[in-house]
Amino acid sequence: MTVAPKIDVRDLKSVRAAARASNSVVLGDDFVAPRPDDPLAKRPRGRRLMDLRKSPLARKIIMFNLLALIVVVAGVLYLNPARDNLAYQRSSALVNEVELIADVFEAQFPVSAPVNLMSGDGADARITLENLDLRGGVDVYLFDTQGNLIDRRSDPVSEDPPVRGLILDRQGVFLTKILSDLWSRGVGLFRNNTAPAQPDLTEALAAKVPETLAGGTWIETRRDRSGRSYFNAQTPVVQQGGTPVGVVALVSAPGELDALVARDREQLLQMFMIGILISVVMSLALASTIAFPLSDLAKAAELGREKNARKMSPHRVRIPDLSGRPDEIGRLSSAMRGMVSALFERIEGNEQFAADVAHEIKNPLASLQSAVGTLRVVKNDDQRNRMLDVIEHDVQRLDRLVSDISNASRLDSELVKEEEESFNLLKTLDHLTEYLGNQAREKGVDFISDLPEGSIEIMGLEGRLAQVFVNLISNAISFCEDGDAIRVWVRRRENRVLVVVEDTGPGIPEGALQKVFQRFYSERPEQQFGDNSGLGLAISKQIVEAHGGVIWAENIHPTDADIGSEPLGARFVVGLPV
Structure with missing residues (x-):
């Protein structure tokens, strides 16, 4: 086993240099073509995105990406000004329409003769209303100045015939309709549904006649008993000279605005579905570039902690070579390879140190054994003193050697602390x-x-x-x-x-x-x-x-x-x- 160079795991260049120079772990091409007895060789050659379902990291990546997208879409739906814009446009159109109907009545009034809409003097209100061509399911009410209903005209056809250039595609995707319905139900949970009972519409419009005569044209948005939105618009009908003779009220079809808002919401939800699909695919691709390499690194590290790891040859501990990646995974791979190389170097150094210690201790022990054996047989005092001097010298040598070995063995840990x-x-x-x-x-x-x-x-x-x-x-x-x-x-x-x-x-x-x-x-x-x-x-x-x-x-x-x-x-x- 070749000893790896000194490395600093905080220095990427040092780690990569150590990983390339080391032969104590399987590097480079050896990882591409592992040996048959290698545990990591059992890994399938091809990996599918479906394999990521077992990866907690992949699930977290997908979950957080989807959560961010859901928060953005929910915020857009909640804060979207499309409803206000559509309400303003529809209100403006209804105001123009009710004023136009009032102008139709005013155009029929005589210049100087008095006008009474209830009796038909000066203008026949019923014939005028019957001749109006209404669209969109609107209702027209005509009141006199006392708030009495003179006549009412409704759009007789529920579905208007198409107009060239004015076609609205109301078809939606089944799934988006479900999502839109869920959104409406969710918003309804936070809406006050305990509104007071709605009065009769005719009576409500008649009660507004004095306000219309005094203030002029106005419009408001209301909801029916089913929660559908509709518009009320009123304007006075005046004779030439400025004398009011009645009030025209225009009521839009319930749910008209809701249908337009729902269609806009469905389009946004369709983009949301496309965004979810793209986000999932991109998240899976991102997770595959992160989860699979980390899984290989974790599997290689786990092989070293198994109970039978001590029976494995060091050459069987393979760390995948991902140092070519210009990201943190590449740095992690290089650091792990360098650390394993340094670990094997340290183990080899400790083994050599233990062998050297045993060899060095044997020398004074052999000298002591020889001196003790000689001391048993010598009878001359000078020779006995000489043997005692040898024994004392060897004991001092052993004491010095053990002290130095102890200092050397503690040096690494003390330098770190x-x-x-x-x-x-x-x-x-x-x-x-x-x-x-x-x-x-x-x-x-x-x-x-x-x-x-x-x-x-x-x-x-x-x-x-x-x-x-x-x-x-x-x-x-x-x-x-x-x-x-x-x-x-x-x-x-x-x-x-x-x-x-x-x-x-x-x-x-x-x-x-x-x-x-x-x-x-x-x-x-x-x-x-x-x-x-x-x-x-x-x-x-x-x-x-x-x-x-x-x-x-x-x-x-x-x-x-x-x-x-x-x-x-x-x-x-x-x-x-x-």
Whole structure:
């Protein structure tokens, strides 16, 4: 299994790079052509929209889209001004019509003779009404000035003959009629249906005659006992000279306005049905692009939590490659693939760490076992004391090794828990070099601290970074002898700061420049055997990389052209972002 690169799941580019570079999970073409024993290979090749009925996410998408459409249509129906506009147009037409009928009567009156509509003096009202050609089921009432009904004329034909260019298609869709009826019933629940009983229409019109004679033409909208709307319009009939002789009342057919409004509502509901169909289709298409990929990702994740997951090969945990999608699902797929890769890397690292721990502990245990066995047979006090010294040294070595292993194993969790803060790196290094410089001078080693003036503020864990520098400087002191020198210097660059620890010790073998950062690797003189666990530089590298920095080791040569010559010492460089 190839170890995946370091990733940051908050960085999409880092996650995708890790996913592409990793071979610990099935990526790319392997997902397109899975192995026969893969549980995800049982997924059907083709998926239908009907499969979305099992998806709660798809149902929510459709429900919320339909709910939004229903709220919009209900608001349009409730606030639609079509009824008011139609009522105004019909009222205007009826006013013109009733005034025109009044003008017909006035045109028949003599210029100077008195007129009495009740007795027929000056004009025969009944003949005039009979000769009117009425349409639309309207009723015409003629009253005298006292409110007495003279005559009434109704449209005799319930269905008017068609007029060219004036044809209204009243055909509707069955479903829209049902929806319109449901809407009417729903609105009726909020309407006051306890209106008082309607009086006789003739009496009601006659009661309005004095108002008409005094105020002129007027019109109103009323409802009959069935709740159907109709219009009442009245206008005075005057003789030449301005003397009123009667009143003409015009009543429209009940339900005429309601039929026009219902037709307008049916057209709106037809658009609503089309909108529902389009919304459902679009919602299904949208849900399929979301629900199916998420279902694949969830199924792949669920395979890892099953009870028999520990029996599965890591190569059977496949995360679908959806990184080509420029949306959050693509980011999620890349992040999951990178996280699985990092998880396998961590598991492999822990296994290797456990094996290394067991190997490192066996060495002092074997030495202890040999010393104890030898101690049983030796009789010389000097040899017995020598064996006791070996036992004591191995016990100290074991204690140091266990302590370092414990610190290394807790490092990851502690780095996550601790809060980063801004601190002055130069101030921290000044305190460390002052303390460790005294230790170096006591050993006869020259210690040079080359720190710039001012301050360099960085964000991080001050205690952990101090641990790194203490380890580097302490290692340099341990490799130096009387007359050697150690130099610690710092330089600021554009977006980083370099902390360098140099010494004039024996240097590092060229083949071990990378190995020194591995766990339990130690390149020490023979007289220092067992004094170090080999975890210091590995821990230092882990801390530096957790801060987004880098650390490397190199030898100091007389010239760059003579890299094969004996080194003049070793140099460790730590680069941190600022």
